Amino acid sequence: MHSPYFIGLMSGTSTDGVDGVLAHIGPADAPAAPDDTIRILASASRALPVMLRRELLALNTPGTNELARAARAANRLADCYALVVRALLRQSGLSAQDIRAIGAHGQTVRHAPEAGYTLQLNAPARLAERTRIAVVADFRNRDVAAGGQGAPLVPAFHAARFGWDAGRAVLNLGGIANLTALGNPVRGFDTGPANMLMDAWAQRHLGQPYDHEGRWAAQGSCHDALLEILLAEPWLALPAPKSTGRDLFSLAWLDACLDQLPSATRPDPTDVQATLLRFTVQTIAQAMCREAPDTREVLACGGGALNPVLMQALTQALPGRLASTADYGVPVQSVEALAFAWLAHAHVTGYPACLPAVTGARHASIAGCLYPA
Template sequence: MLHNQNNTANIYIGLMSGTSLDGVDGVMVRLPDPVDAAAADADADTDTGMQIIATAYIPFDPDLREQAMRLQQASDNELHHEALLANALASTYAACVKKLQADASGQTVHAIGAHGQTIRHRPELGYTRQTNNPALLAELTGIDVIADFRSRDVAAGGQGAPLVPAFHRAVFGRAGASSVVANIGGISNISVLAADGSTRGFDTGPGNVLMDAWVLQHQGKSYDANGDWAAQGNVIPALLNSLMDEAYLHMPPPKSTGRDLFHPAWLQGKLQGFDAVSPVDVQATLCEFTALTLANDIARHAADAAHVYVCGGGAFNHQLMQRLQALLAAQSCAAVVRSTAVLGVAPEQVEALAFAWLAQRFCLRLPGNLPDVTGAAGGRILGALYPA
């Protein structure tokens, strides 16, 4: 079922560049009115109420990726380097918008929701930083831009993340059914969509970030396609136990994390004393680490879930998906692990769609956060407007 197909005011673009630092995903989508979405057939598993008009992906060039990686750690002249990165990102985002428009036959877009690139996330210190130049993006595209979605939630005492559970509830939630949406990007987070209509969510720990760094270091590849390399190795139990000792993993939600904690130097510290191990066995252990942190939290917070729907790059890692299913079964959790594609939404499009949806929420002056998820003092309108 599609809604409001002739209402151009409901056409939005969402742009997302995540912790994996591989590129920007863009989507042009016709969104239903919130009232229409609530009236959608709750029994139709694939009825999201959205009409995806066009999708695009623009990879980061190596220099841009290197700039973004450099800013993950404290360095000299950071303000200058961040400003240059923000400009480069805006140009890349604009290229993505141009490709969407070229594929969309002249559709009129109401607004762009642009997440920006997270370079620091320290809600415990009262800030989160997603670098971007939304003013330049508005100038380059001639479209209103909504950006800086996380800061208002942090200002209200929240984590500023994850913000996607509200979108997951609106799009994937079904009355009387318990399910989990697991977003496995650089960092993993889960949205627990309980049968009673309540929603919880938090970052579970690393997603692909450590696996990507390790395969780059040892094989010169940006990611482990299908998890094939990890599948060739054997898990190192003592190393897995050391990884699982990280205090963050045992904190109660609300909580969020990022590259500020889980980065190559953190992994190197955990590898002290494991000098003789094979790189492929380390990769297998990192894959198991991501799967186990997810399985533990799903079993702990959503033991009755019938389904775990996976989105993000991790949905394409067959080894990771298989290990997640096996580890859930080992904890007597009967949930079936599948990608969000079975719900009619490609896993690589979900986060970009979420920020299109958040842009709509801003334009309608509706809250975009869930206080039960982020810990904020209440619902808040998220984002800031940069008019065309």
């Protein structure tokens, strides 16, 4: 009998750390109601070493000797993953032999599906060797080969865990914001930055990895002229399916937007932060109004769900009730790691979790490649 235990690992666009869960997972096909057979048994997180985080961020843009640097960074990331796996095993009391597979996404450093490629730094063979557990990785490329965006990856999981309900949506507030509309068919798409620009701006001006609880943004005021420039980004007007990342929404992009303002009217850093928060809120609200207008309830997750200033602004801007995935039994910081445990399960059971209605691919496909223990 196959083991029902899977591990999911996620280091997202925010590049702040690794989140991991060890889960019991039942049938891979999405049921019509929330599925409590998908249960978290243990969870663990580990901050990325400062030098590794800096290197991963640097590798988002071309640089000297980047192929060798990327390979070394991938190895170091796999070593961090292995430490999280060991913590999960200790916490759960299970052994490596009890786990059927690890789902490990890796760190996205390039994402250009329109050009036919996406690149996640990862060393899944090294992770399998370190843990003696099979690893499923490379989740995006099969869908991209079929003409899809390769993203978002998690809407099929959202439907499996939170149910098919045309009036419900799941909003992931990671580095990038993405929305899953839980109708039939399930649809999902990126809406634009969530925390990514706010984090980068806080790092530049505060020397902090993020704006804790949105307190800095709360001290500022939205700069309407800057917001208008930000909202004029052509990508925002594209219809779903669509996805994005640091390739577009970088500090260089923000600096170029700021440069469009007359020097006498440029906002101070605090007002820029407030404007970036409003930009996140408006792009989410506009995308939901355009793509999922019948939404009655939104379940928020990801690091942004812990930002009370952002959540209050979203409460005022979004239709219906803004809730949390924690209200449905999944902590907001564990949703994506749990999704990759589920995607590993979907892979080994042959369930096609990349959905054409989400990614725009020519057909559904099984996500990932398996690296045996």
